[in-house]
Amino acid sequence: MLSPQKTLDTYYLEARRDLLEVAAMLDRYDQAVKRNSEKAQDESKRFSLLQAMEILSEPDHPRADRAERLLKHFAETS
Amino acid sequence: MQIIQPHYHAIARTAQDYERMAMSGVVAVCEPAFWAGFDRRHPETFIDYFAQIAEFEPTRAAEFGIRHFCWVAVNPKEAENRELTQEVLRQMPEFLQKPTCLGVGETGLHKSTPNEIESLQAHVEMAMKHDQLVLIHTPHLSDKAHGTKRVLEVLAGMDVNPDKIWIDHVEEQTIESVLDAGYWAGMTLYPVTKCSPRRAVDILEKYPRERLLVNSSADWGPSDPFTLQESVVEFRRRGHSLQDAVEIYHNNPCRFLGQNPKWDIQPIIISEG
Structure with a gap:
């Protein structure tokens, strides 16, 4: 099993990527709302x-x- | 659909990549000189490497009907070795004359050290002197915003033609400053550490596309040349036309790279219906 530090070091970048994807998805929604003038x-x-x-x-x-x-x-x- | 892969490190990949790329519409790849995963000690090693990407690699690509072009430079990581950088720069003009060499790259910054900046300036000066295109690497992850700002500051202090300069690996936090300064901006799609196919399409939808390039780099690290095709599919599934896709994934590379007369692939227009 991984140590606490190794756990962070191993998975940080993948978690960072996944959070960026969520952020981008929410931005995408906001842009669509702006384009269409409706939620x-x-x-x-x-x-x-x-x-x-x-x-x-x-x-x-x-x-x-x-x-x-x-x-x-x-x-x-x- | 015909696709151009503007940034691809073929020497780190197998022939199977070429075969699969050919099957998925890639008609040309461009290979900038880059870091080999370790710091090379001898200028001669670079010279052999340049010969590999300028002379040998086109023959490997040709077996799959793919055109192969290259760029030459000392990458930012190895630019810390000033003596080596100066000697390689001294011998670079010979390679700029090779029939498939499109320009100077990838130069740029990694940690934005004084030696890296000196090397970047020397590379850009050489490119402008020889009327060459320039491909500039920007740093990864937490160094990206600062490094990109430094790249722009260095270029602002030089006599350059922004039309001939492509600043690569832009993301949401850096693209605006690159485009505002008049340069071409490249998005590099990586599975983890750079832009993703979906985020790239978000950027394509948000900014003017005339000076945008998309590539997957693909090297010896965690990378995948087919992230480029993933972004094509993502772009198309959002309802963009085939011609709009061709403009980004084929014609924009033609327009930028075509500033070098050695690039003879022309933009194409798709006739639908």
Whole structure:
């Protein structure tokens, strides 16, 4: 099993990439709203993603269960 | 669809890449000189490398019907070795005369050290003196914003023709300053550490496309030449026309590289329907 430092060093860049993809997807949505002068009729998927990020940004996850919580969150919201 | 791969490190890849690229519409690749994964100690090593990309690699590509062009330079990482850089620069004009050599590249910055900046200036000066195109590498990851700013500052202090300069590896944080200064901007698509195919298409939708180039670099590290085709598919699936795709992935490289008369591939117009 990896040490804490090795875990960060191994997966940081991939996580950075994945966060950039999420950021770009949200930007893409905003650009589409600007082009079309209207929001999506159903924005629940966007809100679901934003709520998921709130879960991730909570400081403490004593059970290290972020992925499980997100799966439950997505099951409830989309 | 015909595609040009403007930045591709063929010597680090297998013939299978060429075969698959040919099957997916790639008609030409351009190979800038780059870092080999270790710092070379001898100018002669560079000279052999330049001969490899200027003379041998075109024959390997030709077996798959792909045209191969090259660029020559001492890359920024090895530019820390001033003596080596100066000696290679002294011998570079010979390679600029090769029939498939399109210009000076990739020069640029890595950590933006004084030696790198001196090398960048010397490379750009040589290119302008010999009326050559220039391909400029910008740093990776956390060094990118600062390094790109330094590249632009260095160029602003020189007598250059922006039409002939392509600043590569731009991302969301650097593209605007490059385009505003009048240079060509390249997006390099990497699986992890640079731009992604989707983000590249976002950029294509946000900025004027006339001076944008897209490439996948593809070297000995984690990279994939087919990220370029992924971005073509992403561009098309968002509803952009085939001609618009051809303009970006074929004709823009032709327009930039065609400033060198050795580049004889012409822009194409697709007749649909």
